Amino acid sequence: MHPTFAVIFLTTLIGVGQGLFLALFTEQSYSAAKLLPTQESSFYVTGSFIALAFLIGGLIAAIGHLGKPIYMITRAWRGVTQWRTSWLSRELILMPVVMFLVFLYGLVHLLGLDADLFGSSELNGQLTLIIGTVSTAAVFALFIATAMIYASIKFLQEWACALTVANYLLLGSASGFTLASAYAAFTAPELVTFYAGWAMIITFAGFITRSGSLIRNARIKYKSTLQTAIGVRHTKVQQKAMGMMGGSFNTREFFHGKTAAFLKSIKWIFLVLVFPIPLLLLWAGMDGSKALLVLAFATQYVGLLFERWFFFAQANHPQNLYYQTV
């Protein structure tokens, strides 16, 4: 497939936003269970607004993927109507829901609102715990919807796999937790080891699932062949003309247009930038070094841009069987 930057930025940015929110709420639930020191509400307020900024950034990137930006206002609302069948529609619904809930979570923390919902006066922040739980569910649902957009197309065999969902979930969360470690280095240094530790665990888990999908895709057996595509039972079939000379949508949208060597180098770049370097920097930054942790996040995010590019470029669409003289 031809990777588009709109989708690359959309998926990576909302991944960071969702992951950062999960990181904030994990901390709050740990502290509610008295496993971590309680934070000032400003920690959650700023944190959730940073997460919101990433989500909004993703939304802006998404506009670039529409035919015309104006469709965002005039037509995109129709995108909520087909949630019964379309994962893209589900994502379109969940995006604003998650954004609203993250905003609400930050706002309730900001206003210091609370209510005694569990009947236990000792537990502070019950209202935000409830909102946070609902938001966490929505964040997970959004991860799944985003990944299922790709995993649900059975013709794109590189994507049609549970590993795609695992990768979106883990890589998004990993970048969010890495950002949380950098954020904590500035605002709550006592949390750095907690966040960096989790970021390393999730990054490592992501490394396993992403390598798993690379290994799987390397030995994929395509269901369709030129023979089934045109229905000719002969071992030697060669395309001579595609029906056009200057290319068409079919030759632009479904080919990355790069060499195999280029593809391979992108693969190694992302494998290095997303996993080992951030792992090392996180480990080195455990003592609270701001520069190292910011660098860890920046490296991982840039690596994820390469990862997403590769994710799209690697997928081989069966329609390419009809366009072999490109």
Next chain:
Amino acid sequence: MTQLALVIDLNVCVGCHACVTSCKQWNTSGQAGPLFDDNPFTKDPTGTFFNRVQTYEIGEFPNTETLHFPKSCLHCEDAPCVPVCPTGASHKRSEDGIVLVDYDKCIGCKYCSWACPYGMREFDEHQKVMKKCTLCVDRIYDESLPERDRKPACVLACPTSARLFGDVHDPDSEVSVAIRESGGYQLMPEWGTKPANHYLPRRKTKMRIHEDELVRVDNPLKKEDIRHETSKNVSLDDWLM
């Protein structure tokens, strides 16, 4: 239930592209707006088409055969491009099974084109919406046209009648008979999309003439059919022929 479709006879298609140009002509002039082209007369011409004719070579030189392969939306019975559309723009009509895009609802996300394993949808780079074959839905029901013209433009244009049009759910229709009797098949059956359009394979075209066919009553060439009296007189025919 009706399922309109095309049956394309690869045995008689000569690859003349008449269906491509007539399709473009009809569909670029319709109510739905033009099918745009870029650089139509210069280097690297490109544009939106509903129908293309491709050419394949089968076998190894010198024992090769050329296959011309017209390619347009197959109006799949289980169309995977429909459920994925977030806006409902991509839909399959229940009354006749035609798969259509509502250009006023489409947001141009291109997701449906990813979900079509055949690459039959083409994005219009100017109108910024997804386009595809409509089976000339604006023509086949047009009662202002004489009945014999109420067929897709490509079907009418084909000089070799390689394209048949009809209801594949009606077992007695021309298309169903052709599929049944001439080995009609579907493209990429492995995906379970159940394309409504079928293709008829190439076959050996041979003609064996039996003796009795030469003397058959309706054979205009038989020697018994002496149209003019064998007269010695010179007639006008002798001068003309």
